[in-house]
Amino acid sequence: MNYWIGVASKDHVELGVTGGFSQLCHGKSAPLNKMKKGDWLIYYAPKQRLKSKEPCQKFIALGQVLPGDTYSVEMAPGFVPFRKNIDFLKNIKPVPLQAVSDFPLWQEYRSRLRFGHFQIPKELFDFITSGMKEA
Secondary structure: OOEEEEEOOHHHHHHHHHHOEEOOHHHOOHHHHHOOOOOEEEEEEEEOOOOOOOEEEEEEEEEEEOOOOOEEOOOEOOEOOEEEEEEEOOOOOOEEHHHHOOOOOHHHHHHHHHHOEEEEOHHHHHHHHHHHOOO
């Protein structure tokens, strides 16, 4: 089992949570293909909406990868992103980035947020999600 962080605007994460899927890195298949059945995904939202500068800066969703392959969906003419099905947990409490910033292990991983998707160790996953599951 592996643990991942995905990065997307809050409005896009909410679409995925509602639809039960993950779509990462502007619809690329490669990040999704790295995730396997049973892996866990935490979503971090740096801002509220894709075309906005209004900050969110919170870990806002948590889910487990379901069985099945990565698949594509035509969202608009010429835009056919890839998705993977995720079982998102309900009643998640958002965790502000600042609540994680003092955790020593986070210092090794924070710069990876700019990549949009990356693997983290279980210890960091447990630290972040312990605050999310308090809801």
